[in-house]
Amino acid sequence: MKRIxxxxxxxxxxxxxxxxxxxxxxYQGTPEKKDxxxxxxxxxxxxxxSAKPEEKKEEKKGGMTAGTFAGLEFRNIGPAVxxxxxxxxxxxxxxxxxxxxxxxxAGIWKTTNAGTTWAPIFEGQGSFSIGCVTIDPKNPLxxxxxxxxxxxxxxxxxxxxxxxxxxxGKSWDNVGLKKSEHIGKILIDPRDSNTVYVxxxxxxxxxxxxxxxxxxxxxxxxxxxxLTISENTGVTDIALxxxxxxxxxxxxxxxxRHIWTLIDGGPEGGIQKSMDGGATWKKLTNGLPGVDMGRIxxxxxxxxxxxxxxxxxxxxxAGGFFRSTDAGGNWEKRGPTVAxxxxxxxxxxxxxxxxDRVYSVDVFLQVSDDGGKTFHKLGESSKHVDNHVIWIxxxxxxxxxxxxxxxxxxxxxVKLVLESVTG
Numbered sequence: 189m190k191r192i193x194x195x196x197x198x199x200x201x202x203x204x205x206x207x208x209x210x211x212x213x214x215y216q217g218t219p220e221k222k223d224x225x226x227x228x229x230x231x232x233x234x235x236x237x238s239a240k241p242e243e244k245k246e247e248k249k250g251g252m253t254a255g256t257f258a259g260l261e262f263r264n265i266g267p268a269v270x271x272x273x274x275x276x277x278x279x280x281x282x283x284x285x286x287x288x289x290x291x292x293x294a295g296i297w298k299t300t301n302a303g304t305t306w307a308p309i310f311e312g313q314g315s316f317s318i319g320c321v322t323i324d325p326k327n328p329l330x331x332x333x334x335x336x337x338x339x340x341x342x343x344x345x346x347x348x349x350x351x352x353x354x355x356x357g358k359s360w361d362n363v364g365l366k367k368s369e370h371i372g373k374i375l376i377d378p379r380d381s382n383t384v385y386v387x388x389x390x391x392x393x394x395x396x397x398x399x400x401x402x403x404x405x406x407x408x409x410x411x412x413x414x415l416t417i418s419e420n421t422g423v424t425d426i427a428l429x430x431x432x433x434x435x436x437x438x439x440x441x442x443x444x445r446h447i448w449t450l451i452d453g454g455p456e457g458g459i460q461k462s463m464d465g466g467a468t469w470k471k472l473t474n475g476l477p478g479v480d481m482g483r484i485x486x487x488x489x490x491x492x493x494x495x496x497x498x499x500x501x502x503x504x505x506a507g508g509f510f511r512s513t514d515a516g517g518n519w520e521k522r523g524p525t526v527a528x529x530x531x532x533x534x535x536x537x538x539x540x541x542x543x544d545r546v547y548s549v550d551v552f553l554q555v556s557d558d559g560g561k562t563f564h565k566l567g568e569s570s571k572h573v574d575n576h577v578i579w580i581x582x583x584x585x586x587x588x589x590x591x592x593x594x595x596x597x598x599x600x601x602v603k604l605v606l607e608s609v610t611g
Contacts (some may be wrong), residue, residue, distance in 0.1 A: 309357035317345030334371025363408030388597030414466030439484035453482030477506035487536035489543035501530035
């Protein structure tokens with residue numbers, strides 16, 4: 189059966205301000221007192237007490253006086269600024285009309301009616317830049333947010349750690365990792381809501397910080413660094429085996445941006461696997477590039493968990509699309525496909541029922557029906573290009589592709605375009 193994906197293009201315009209100021213009151217008095225009044229006004233920024241306001245005089249019909257503009261104040265006259273690309277989406281598994289959407293530079297947005305109306309729910313927190321959002325599979329009122337966009341752009345905002353809400357986004361607590369700056373992904377152990385993994389890329393423009401894979405077993409009260417490579421290498425992606433969440437795959441990412449260049453990869457990049465919830469790790473190498481690797485995207489096929497996919501940025505022509513059918517023991521290069529700009533995309537999504545159908549986000553959304561051997565464009569009609577995340581409805585053969593949230597007016601109206609595309 190062919191899937192009928194639904195592409196949702198959403199965008200947010202934040203309002204920039206402009207202003208009109210009322211003209212200064214005219215001065216009436218002797219020239220000497222006028223000079224003194226002007227000097228006093230220039231120093232204080234306020235009209236002199238000795239200045240007498242000009243009496244209102246009616247002008248010709250249709251004319252205006254100073255009083256016509258006296259009530260004008262600074263106010264928003266936008267829209268003028270784009271709120272940023274969408275980087276993640278989380279859908280309530282018990283109430284599929286409730287979505288949480290993360291914007292690279294516009295916080296978290298929530299809809300409870302499948303996109304008809306939206307509300308910003310992350311206002312007033314310590315960061316407006318978001319990397320990821322995750323819903324607790326056992327309690328959909330518990331929302332985890334990783335701040336700091338997880339792309340290594342020239343213009344990218346950083347965050348201040350991990351946030352948690354226990355009331356569906358009405359209130360938030362910063363639960364740590366404040367020096368991570370850029371968080372790639374958050375995954376919750378489906379057996380235990382208090383066990384959470386955070387993939388922290390770490391600071392982009394400097395070494396150190398909270399960098400690597402972190403784990404909490406007490407709901408965010410304390411954190412343990414379970415995978416640390418170096419002060420220059422963090423973790424950008426993780427995947428848990430749905431049969432046994434103690435089996436963890438992690439993609440390490442060595443990168444640094446300077447004013448003149450981006451170092452996007454190095455010898456410390458690669459794929460690591462743990463069989464005991466992060467206590468010990470083994471670097472996977474059989475069939476993977478033996479050269480410096482950059483950003484890597486990981487995904488497990490839910491219908492066949494031994495099938496693991498990796499889209500790998502690597503030196504020369506060594507990168508490409510890789511597949512393992514034995515839980516990471518051995519890898520096969522299926523083809524040369526990588527994202528057009530790996531530091532900006534390089535994430536994978538596998539169909540929940542068809543292990544051979546894989547989506548790769550990119551400028552043009554790519555899909556493979558043969559396990560990554562070949563890819564073709566899914567379609568971009570009636571939506572903006574530049575895709576960063578998709579969500580696949582497991583019950584209705586639909587796919588949500590989110591690009592921009594476009595706030596068109598001050599009352600929070602959001603434009604929604606819905607299109608069916610044959611897969």
